[in-house]
Amino acid sequence: MENILKHLIELQRIDTQFDELQLQKGDLPIAIEETRIQLKEKQERKEHYEERLESLAADRRMFENEIAAGKEKLKEYEDKLYQVKTNREYDAISLEIDTKKNEIEELKKKIDQSLEEETETLQLLEEVTAEIAEIEKQLAEYEQELKEIEEQTKEQETRLKHEREKIVREIDPRYIRQYERIRQAKNGLAVVPIRRNSCGGCFSAIPPQKIIEIREMHRLYTCEHCGRILVWIDEEH
Numbered sequence: 187m188e189n190i191l192k193h194l195i196e197l198q199r200i201d202t203q204f205d206e207l208q209l210q211k212g213d214l215p216i217a218i219e220e221t222r223i224q225l226k227e228k229q230e231r232k233e234h235y236e237e238r239l240e241s242l243a244a245d246r247r248m249f250e251n252e253i254a255a256g257k258e259k260l261k262e263y264e265d266k267l268y269q270v271k272t273n274r275e276y277d278a279i280s281l282e283i284d285t286k287k288n289e290i291e292e293l294k295k296k297i298d299q300s301l302e303e304e305t306e307t308l309q310l311l312e313e314v315t316a317e318i319a320e321i322e323k324q325l326a327e328y329e330q331e332l333k334e335i336e337e338q339t340k341e342q343e344t345r346l347k348h349e350r351e352k353i354v355r356e357i358d359p360r361y362i363r364q365y366e367r368i369r370q371a372k373n374g375l376a377v378v379p380i381r382r383n384s385c386g387g388c389f390s391a392i393p394p395q396k397i398i399e400i401r402e403m404h405r406l407y408t409c410e411h412c413g414r415i416l417v418w419i420d421e422e423h
């Protein structure tokens with residue numbers, strides 16, 4: 187049992203070191219993920235504005251063509267107006283001319299509306315393009331920062347992983363399972379030393395008789411309050 191406990195202490199030491207290395211990366215991995223999502227949203231918005239601009243410009247060109255055709259028609263009517271022989275014919279062509287002029291006016295209004303929306307959309311496009319550049323810059327900074335930390339910690343991580351594999355092979359799987367269960371439930375800390383006659387995890391007092399038993403290392407003791415595995419480590423006293 188003494189060996190199992192010593193291995194578990196060692197395992198906890200390795201895992202704590204590993205957790206501390208991860209902590210050095212801080213919120214960077216999350217920040218990177220969030221920034222990427224943000225970037226994607228902005229890029230989609232940019233595409234939307236670009237498509238809208240294309241569609242507005244295409245409509246506007248269509249209106250312009252319709253106006254050109256309308257003006258030609260108008261000229262034909264006006265020429266005809268000089269050749270009419272009766273009042274009835276004159277009235278009929280005059281009506282055609284008015285209708286055509288109204289149509290052209292309507293098309294001009296549509297062009298103005300389109301130009302207005304194109305200006306607004308162009309403004310939005312410029313804004314989102316600037317935002318994208320800003321986000322991309324931020325993302326590059328985060329990624330560079332993380333890369334530097336990872337380069338620094340990579341060697342230690344590899345060493346710890348190797349040490350962990352070795353120690354895990356030495357421990358009966360059911361103790362590993364118990365250890366992992368407690369570690370998951372208790373914020374990464376499954377094996378704790380006794381400090382000042384108390385549990386090193388939850389700080390609740392431990393009866394002197396139990397401390398003596400724990401020091402003997404004849405069996406595995408867990409804290410009655412937090413359920414962590416209690417051990418005696420000389421350096422902690």
Ligand SMILES: [Zn+2]
Pocket residue numbers: 385386387388389390409410411412413414
């Ligand atoms: Zn405890």
